[in-house]
Amino acid sequence: MRVSVIVSAFVAALVGFGGTLALILAAAAEVGASPAEASSWVAAICLAIAATSAFLSMRYRMPIIAAWSTPGAALIAGFGSGIGMASATGAFLVAGLLMVLCAAIKPLGALVARIPVAVAAAMLAGVLVRFVMALAEHAAASPALVLPVIAVFFIVRRLSPNWAVPAALVAGGAAAILLGRVGPMPAPELSALVWTTPRFDPSVLVGLGVPLFLVTMASQNLPGFAVLRASGYVPPVRPILAVTGLASMVTAPFGAHATNLAAITAALCTGPETHPDPRQRWRAGPAYAGFYVLLAAAGASLVGVFAALPPALIATIAGLALLSPLTGALTAALHEDRHRLAAVATFATTASGVTALGLGAPVWGLAAGLAIIGLDHLRRT
DSSP states (O other), X not given: XXXXXXXXXXXXXXXXXXXXXXXXXHHHHHTTOOHHHHHHHHHXXXXXXXXXXXXXXXXXXXXXXXXXXXXXXXXXXXHOTTSHHHHHHHHHHHHHHHHHHHHHXXXXXXXXXXSOHHHHHHHHHHHHHHHHHHHHHHHHHOHHHHHHHHHHHXXXXXXXXXXXXXXXXXXXXXXXXXXXXXXOOOOOOOOOOOOOOOOOOHHHIIIIIHHHHHHHIIIIIHHXXXXXXXXXXXXXXXXXXXXXXHHHHHHXXXXXXXXXXXXXXXXXXXXXXXXXXXXXXXXXXXXXXXXXXXXXXXXXXXXXXXXXXXXHHHHHHHXXXXXXXXXXXXXXXXXXXXXXXXXXXXXXXXXXXXXXXXBOHHHHHHHHHHHHHHHHHHHHO
């Protein structure tokens, strides 16, 4: 195996994991996960990423790179307060099941595809904007800690966007140490999987499970397919959805929220930098999987390290990691003039955080946008 294949896989794993681990831990804390459950969450989803990446890449001889759902984690962290791990696990199972059904039932996949891109993107933007807005709050409350981190992020981003978040995380850790704001570090330990029996609460299934499925499809799987096509591959769409959906269902009782195609990090493994021969780039998949197995084993220690860092730093890293997805979501939401009003209504409703009839803001945001588009369609007819 060429060294460039291993290097590309290593960089993709490091950037994907280190860039958004803070968001996973924020989501785990929001639903009331214990430290052991949070560690299991990280380990289980890393194992799912490893298994799906290795299997799909070897089976179809193309670099099919899996990842966890970063927007999905943001959704949970923003709207999962008080639901508990058991109900969250039920929602994760339903999201995975919907992915499998999309692969198995063509009409369902077609129905999901008919949701206007502007509305889906606006719902995602409404989820993400809350974390990005928090950057200003934390900068005002802890300027000595947060402002240097933000500065490092934007400086490194000018040189290499992929390394901006990891560099900010390193800078934040150094700043926290200098300011004496780091708690006791944990002893090294291997991860263990913790079973959570799912609870199927209808309001949580609709309010969290369905939006988790939608944001994962719209902001992870569809861009992931686009990355593969842009590199000259013809991705097997239905098998990918089926395999990642099944992996999500199998690992959900251990805390994993959603496994899907990678988008940005996948591009690190699909280009000529990985291998000059496109027919050989599939080897990046198994190499990438190997690194994620190591990350799964170290998940407990990494969760402990993050727990020792100041909450303001974790929130800052999460907000910085979501700047680029938020920019992309807003661009897609406002791109088409005919859907712009519906997109703004979806965005505003979702960002408001409103809850009614047991359903959260993402559901009401989606409903608002679709209702406006429906009314516009009736007026034209």
